[in-house]
Amino acid sequence: MRRYIVSGLAGIVFVMCGCVNRQNTIVVGSKNFPEQAILGELLAQQIEARTGIHVERRFYLSGTYICQQALLAGRIDMYVEYTGTALTAILKENPDSDPAKVFNRVREEYLKRFGLVVEPPLGFNDSFAIVVRRDDAQRYGIQTISEAARYAPSWRAGFGYEFMERPDGYDGLVKTYGLKFAGEPRIMDLGLLYRALLDHQVDIVAGNTTDGQLVGSDFTVLDDDKHYFPPYQAVPIVRSEILQQHPAIASALTDLAGKISDQDMQQMNYEVVGEHKDTAEVVRSFLHSKRLD
DSSP states (O other): OHHHHHHHHHHHHHHHSOOOOOTTEEEEEOOSSHHHHHHHHHHHHHHHHHHOOEEEEEOOOOSHHHHHHHHHTTSOSEEEEEHHHIIIIISOOOOOSOHHHHHHHHHHHHHHHHOEEEOOOOSOBOOEEEEEEHHHHHHHTOOBHHHHTTTGGGOOEEEOHHHHHSTTSHHHHHHHHTOOOSSSOEEOOGGGHHHHHHTTSOSEEEEETTOGGGSSSSEEEEBOTTOOSOOOBEEEEEEHHHHHHOTHHHHHHHTTTTOOOHHHHHHHHIIIIISOOOHHHHHHHHHHHTTOO
16 A cells, blocks of 8 residues: 555656656656556557657556646656546546447547547457456356355455546445455555465455456456446547647557557566566567567
8 A cells, every 4th residue: 555655646746747848759658557568668669660759758657647647737748548447537427338439438528628639449458357266266156246246255355546446446346246345355556466366365356357467277357247347448648739749640659559459468468577578578579560660
């Protein structure tokens, strides 16, 4: 919890600082977990290769709200957000299960309210994933969150801070499925959730469907059979002034649209988190494989 507080305070200080003179430099940001750094690096390399514009990387800026404020303050020029997060956490609107409807709503409202341009989806949907140990799923014969609700009263839960606070997170999940746990959930750093699950410190966690740790046979992702979670398509969000100043950036980002599958994203996450490969090298290899370099 202290780590989240320190990270959050650092993000607040970052946002409050005035804009610096960075003419002819684009600043790409990211939230504070590996997938976001991968996506930030993806935008950065694509822009550098296609436009020749210098890109400054400012990754691991804490969570959704800090990145949004950094955009509005002009401290960063773009980052990758997820449509369901934008709809519920930023726009404060109710979840919706239609991906196209959510995307269009987010795109319209971000431009109207904030002057921010939502670029086309990158191709993958990174939903929350309710995860248990595979041994437990097999022992109890469960595949869905509804089936897990029967056993949850004896389980210890572990969730990230943002999941506990978001309108599309903990409160709605337990209400939708009637979940009760053995005590209050442990609030944990996202990077520690799966290790805690394997070590039996907790019995159920909320990760993400593209997490690299899910490659392999240790975990089971429970099906969201009541369709609680909205679509979370990954989309670059860009300050409109930047696109006006550098029109070539829009074309560079459009070339990425639809190029990253769920499996692609999970594999890149695995290479960075599971195999400890350099993020920039993983992204460079991916762009080459898609003939985007």
